[in-house]
Structure formats: C-alpha cells, structure tokens
Amino acid sequence: MLDIIRENWVLLLIGNYPHGPVGGLVGTLLLASVSLLIALPCSVAMAMARNSHSRILRGGVTSIVWLMRGTPLLMVVFWSNYLVPLLLGWPVGPFWVMFVALVVYESAYLSEVVRAGINALPRGQSEAARALGLPESVTMFTIILPQALYNSFPALLTQFVSIIKETSLGFVIGVHEFTYSAAVINANLLVRPVEIFSILALTYFIICFSFASAARWVERRIRRNRGLSAQ
Amino acid sequence: MRRAILAAVAAILGLGAAIFLFAPEPSDTLQQVRSRGTLICGVSSSIKPFGYLDPASRELVGYDVDFCRAVAEHIGVRAQPMAVSVEQRIPELNAGRIDLLVSVLGWTPERARQIDYSHSYFVSRQVVIVPHGSDIRDLAELANRRVSAAKGSTGEQYLRVKVPGAAVLTFQDAPSAFLAFEQGKVDAMVLSDLAAMQLRQESGSDFATIRQPIAIETWGLGVRKGEKALLHQVNAALTEMEVKGQAEAIFTKWFGPGTEFAQSRTFKVQPIANGDQAAEQTDGTLLDLLKAPYPGWLWQGFLTTLHLTGLSWVLAFAIAMLLTGLRMSRVVPLQWFVSTYVEFSRNIPLLVQVMFWYFAMPSLLPDGAQLWLQNHNSEFVLATCALGFCLAGYFAESIRSGIRAIPNGQEEAARALGFGGVKTLRFIIIPQAIRLSLPPLMNNTLLLFQNSSIALAIGVHELMYQTRAIENETYRTVAIFALATLMYFSVSLLLMFQAARVERRLAKR
C-alpha cells in the first residue's frame, strides 16, 4: 500500500497538472470549495425568494427546490454535461460542467438550510426591527440573515461534506478529481484494487470526518451561546 | 405545493421542448484551430500503448498521442492532447470540447452517422478471450454467457451483432472490464488483440484467445460532421506521414521489434472503404425512441432500480436494527464499533463505497462466496450490499436521534408507574422512537432511491444505465433524459408526499 502512495502521490494529490487540469485531491477540494462559494449566495437569494410576497417568484423557486430534491444528482450531472456547452455555445470542460451541476443542485438544498435558519429565529426579532421602523431590506440584511447564517453554520459545514462526497460523481463524466486519479492508477496497476480503493476511501474519510467533527463542535458552541441567551 | 409540483413537471417537459429549438451552429474548426494556435485532440488516458498516462511524467503518451502531435505539426499549431473516456469521446467531440478524436476509434456505420472519419491510421483485430480450460471454443458458444467489454467500444457493438444471445456487461474502460474478467465475474471478454497481448504481460495471468476474430476494424481519426476543411488537412497530413515514413516510424516505436508486441506493420494509410456511403444516411426521428427495444430497456431499468432500492432498504434496515441493539448494549467496545461504522458509512462517497465493494471486496471473500457471486449477477448483488451497508449507517443515526428526542421524563414516569427496564423500552421508548425517527427515515429512503443510480458505475442495468445506453444508440439526449428525470421525479414525489403526510400526522398528536 505504501509503495503505491510513494510512487503515485503526486498523481493522487494534483492529477496530471501541469500537463492537464488540476486534479487529484486538490482538484476535489477546489471543485467543492468553488461550488460552495457560488452556491451559497444563490441559496440565500432563493431562500429570500421563498419568503417574498410575489407568488410567481415563490412558486418558481419552490418548484426548482422540489425538482432538485426529486432528481438524482447524477441525472443533474448528465443534464449539465449536455446542456451547458449547448446553451453557452462554446466548449466547456468537465470540471466546469460538474461545477454548474453542483451549484444548481446544492443551491436548492442549501436554500432549505438557510430558510430553516430564517424560520427558526424568534418572531420577536423581525417584530422588534419593524417596531424600530427598519425597512424590510435592512431588517433582512442586518438582523435576520446574520443570525440565520450564524445559526445554520454547522448545517452549512455538513453540507460542505456532502459536496466533497458528491464531487466524486464527476468521475463519471471524466472530471480529473481524486476518484479519477485512483481509477487511473488502478488501470495502470490492474491487479491491486483492494489497496488502491482503500487509500481512496480512507483519504475521503479523513477529510470528510474532520469537517463533520468541526461542524459538531461548532454546533455545540452555538447551542451553548443560545442557551445563555434564553435566560 | 401542488402547483409547485405541476410547475416542476412542466419545467422538465418545457426544458426538453426548448432544447430542440437549439442546434449547434456550424463553424469552421480549422480556422479556430489556427487562430487559437492549438489542436485539441481527444485521446484515451488508460489504453496502453495508444493513449495513457505515463506514471513517471504524468503526461499523456502513446501511438494516438504521437499521431495527434504529427497532425498538429502539419497544420502548424501546437498539439494539446486531452483525456476522454471511450464512452464520452463522440459526445465530447460533438459538443465541441475537442477538435479531433485520436482515440482508438474503429470505423462502424453507426459512428459514421455521427462523425466523419479520416483515412485509416491503424487496423486492429477484435478478439474474445476466455480463461484457460473454459468450455467456450468458438463465438457461437458465447450465447447466454457473460462477456465484458469497455463501454461504447467497437468490441461491444460487434459482439451484440455477431452473438445476439451473449449477455454483454460493459465497464468504464478496458482495465475495469479485464478486472471483472480476471475476478471471474464474466465468462469472456471482448477486446483488441493488442490489448489482450498487453494485459497478459502486465497482469501476469494467462488466458486463451478464441481463434476466430469477432471483427477486423479499421481505425480513423474523427472530426465533427461537415468539417470539410479540417478533414482535408488531416487526410493530407496522414498521407504525407505515410509517404515520408513517419507513420511507419510511429508504429515501430510502439509496436515494432524491441517492444513487448514485436509486430510488423501490415497496413497503410488509405481511405476507409464504405466511408462515404454511410455518411449519406439520414438522422433518425424522435419516434425512434418508441421503437423496440428502447421502451423495454427503459422499463427493465426502472424495475431494476426499484428492486435495487427495495432490497438494499431491507438490508439497511436489518443492519441498522442490529447496530441500534449494539449501541444500547452499554458495552463500550460495541458502542465504539457502532460509532465507527456510522462515521465510515457517512464520510466516504457512495461511489467510492460501490467501487470498493465491486472491485476490492470479492477478493477478500472466501472462494465459495466468490463462486456464488459469479453465478448470481454479481454487480447487482454487490451494488445492493454497497447501498445497504452504507444506508444502514444513516438509518441507525436516524433511529438514534429518534430515541434521543424522547424526553427523559418519559422513562422516569414509566419507572415511577412500576414498569421494569425491558417493559419501559417495549411499551414506552420504542413506540415513541419509531414514530419520532420516521420522518428522517423517510428522507433516508428518498436518498437511497436516488443514489441507486450510482450503481451505473459498475454496470448494473438500472434506470440511469439504460437511459445512457439508449442515449448512446439514438442520440435523442433531451427526450430520453426528460423521460428518465420524470420517472425518477415521480417516485421521489411519492416518497416526499408520504414523508410530508407522516410528519403532519405526527405533528397532530
């Protein structure tokens, strides 16, 4: 097992960069981070749209969320693989295809997280803001969202773990991420799948478990803070 | 809510209809290549010695890559080889992500309808290999046997035509297909004679080759349909390479004496026979999808998805019950085991778990179990195990959260009334725990149903796999995707409604 790592660690870490796109573990983390970074503002906008007064906006966003919740991510990936280059009119690499699929899919899921955070705030918060004469937009951006995002931070971290795991599906459309690197090594060595897939699984585990544990730690802290405020 | 669902369904159908109006506009790729200064070639990344990643330099090298470089040089631009999978290479070309396919691409009439071929640059024999001592001696005996092939390869297509009775199992690439062959999951494998030669050397294992080749195929470089200028340039380059001996030199470098193959070249660059005739055939229509065998494929895929979901659900629930029992045992090492199990199942991508079960697990099993797997649709069984064992972790967590949500006072009250430990569990705790964990369990079930699609990666013929297979044959991407999305969405919707109903009923109590 160690000799596989020793001989292939660069490939596992960064793929065949600089002769190709950044791949390997770095590719996985890059894809996951960029996707979260873009999906988050989208999800906040969607969560706000679902609480808005316009029925069309509300209905439209609600259908998107339901559609995403009812469709396997793999289906979204294949759609994206076909549609994104067609709609843009220029060729798009698999990395960005996967990025679009993850952003669309995760925005829907994250918007549920953010919405839950908004709805979990005591009604008194928005009432107090209204009683002070604060307009809706100021109330949203200075009172509601900061608290909702802070409170749902652990849930967001948990969702980041999901995104890391989901990037592995990029393998199916040829994204040069971590699973792809392992598959390439497997194709080279042919007869040592147990070791290669163990390395793959363990590495994913270490990364995802660290983030999941961090999420739990943050959640305990936030809950403690809230406990004080209930006094 | 009902309106939102209607809108969602309308969106799927509307998207489908809208995309029909789009058609990729024709463009002159040669001009783009010249102004860009690079020629992007799609090459394989895992097929030695045509296109593969050299582990030392992590660069793509091989016979195909050298042809790519030579053609680029002839045009006067830089070559940029890009890895494409066998299955994705034609879609990638047609999507415009690459300019030229130099990717072990044999000529077939079906492919010639989708892309244009250059002159031939390689000739390969497709053969069938079987384990030593196999009772299969000629092609006819492959009927009703399991044969592996790389997804979308010519071998697969010829096999379907020549031996319609054979059960073809396709894999992401040739090495995966060979691994399945070596692990005895299939009775035979179809591949090129060169690949067979090379796999024999690399793996150190031995196997027999059926003498009669399944096909002799001519390979060409592929360009998008209608790219006359580029095709002309490519053909001119190939002809010049033949005349100057460069083509011969590349062959000798990879296959000649001194290589593991020690072959001599028996072909020359020349126009592919029948090449133009097939190009005249017209595109199919949308109605093609309704023709046999496609509706049957889709329906069969749908049923497989439901079976896969159902069986792995039962497995997951049983394991989750066991885990819950262990967790409540108050024996510390057992509790540790359960926590570790849950963390592993939740923090490793399901795809990786599925691949581990499929490629690695069988070799860890005793011989008897391996044998049983070979004879019992191993990819379906292993996918069920992977899904079941993974979801068991999620189920166990849901049940635990249900138990934890019961107020402490409940147990105290039961004790105060005189219930004993077991009776408290049986009459007070468990009924409440099940009710409280029902909503998360429903969500987990939805997750399980949708994630069963990941089984496509190991060749289970479930809905997503069949969808892709039909897409590959008909190129009616939008229609077939919309149909599959609708099928997934309908079942998900049923599950989501059920979950919402359960939650409402619980809220009332």
Added chain:
Amino acid sequence: MITLEHVEKHFGALHALKDISGQIVQGEVAVLCGPSGSGKSTLIRTINRLEEIDGGRIIVAGQDIHEKSLDLNAFRERVGFVFQQFNLFPHLSVLDNITLAPRKLRKVPKAEAEEKALLLLDRVGLREKASAFPTSLSGGQSQRVAIARSLAMSPEVMLFDEPTSALDPEMVSEVLAVMTELAQEGMTMVCVTHEMGFARSVADTVWFLEAGRVEAQLSSEEFFESGNNPRIRAFMAHVGRSQ
C-alpha cells in the same frame, strides 16, 4: 396624542377587539389592564400597526395610521415599542443594538449616535455594559437596554407590552424605576402591565379590558377607589393574590 375610534379586530372566529374608542393626551400615562385574553396586548400592538385592524380608526399625533399615503417605517420611528421578551438582537453588542436604528434610518454619524447611546445607557444605569452582548445580560438589564434602544429614536410615544412579565421578581423594580423616571419627564406612555403599584403611583388613567371590550376607562384615583365594579374587584383580588 392617540385617538382610537371604534377599533375592531378579528383573529379568524375570535373577536379580539370590540368597538374600542378612547383618547390619550400628550404627556399622559395610560395603563391597560385586564385578565389574560382580554385583548390588551392586541390593542397596544395595533397602535403601531404590528397588528392590522378590521374596522375603526387610529390616529396618532394627528396622523391616521391606516392612511394609504402613510410611510409606515417613518411613523414607527416616532413610536417606541418595548416587548415582553425584550427582542434584543443577539448578534449585536448593546451599543450596536441602540445605535442601529439612528445610523441606518437617520444616517446619524457613528460617533454622534454612540455618544447619545451612552447617555441613554446612563439613564437606564447600564453604561458599563455598552460593549457587552445581549446573551450576557440578565433579564432586567436586557429590558432596560430595550427601553434605551427605543428611546434612541427620540419617540413621541412609548408603548410597553407587559415589560416586566418575563422577569424574575427581583428584577421588576429596576425596570419600573426606569419607566417611572420616563413618566416624570413627561413622556406619553401606554403600558400593558399587571403591576398595580406602578399603575397607582404613576398612571394618569387606567383602561380596564375584558373579552375584547373596554369595561372601564377611569382616572387612576377613580379606578383604585371604584369598589363598586364587581369585575374590577374580582380582577384586583386575583392580581393581588398572585403578587
């Protein structure tokens, strides 16, 4: 200052406010009391339109607050409101809680807003808590900050919705002291409260509500000497017992 004319309010089948009329003049301190569910909290929330009404009119400082042309937020700046649950913003410091509205709405420069906030904190006796966060405050301190937050907009009227009901008994007096001081300075105040001691010593008028109707609208002296109304007597006996 505040005029109510035939105010009606329904919550579905529940008729919460029935034909309520009355007047509160500048500088007056009015206490709304009555048994729980009598509609007093609903009534005070209608005065700054946290609840919409179904009929009648409410005029505050000469302004019909249900007129279409009314800028509701600008109107609310002129009316302070103190909640039973304080509703401080937990992610902002005490100082930021107080300066938020002046800075966002009146574009008061930071330094100026903070200077005024510190003066207000002086008045409620909490200057040393300026940089603390709401989670670290006791209930009485939180409510005093909430009062300071309302005062920061220099309102013409202050509305108090059971400001002491969520507090531990020993903290009630510190909040009442602030309110008493405010009354003595001439602030127009409407308070929903069960603190009859406060009503007796500070209030000018007492409104007694029952089942959504104003049963009695009396001056403070009249109210506490009106032994002849059996409902008030019953209510007073009940409140007296529970304290």
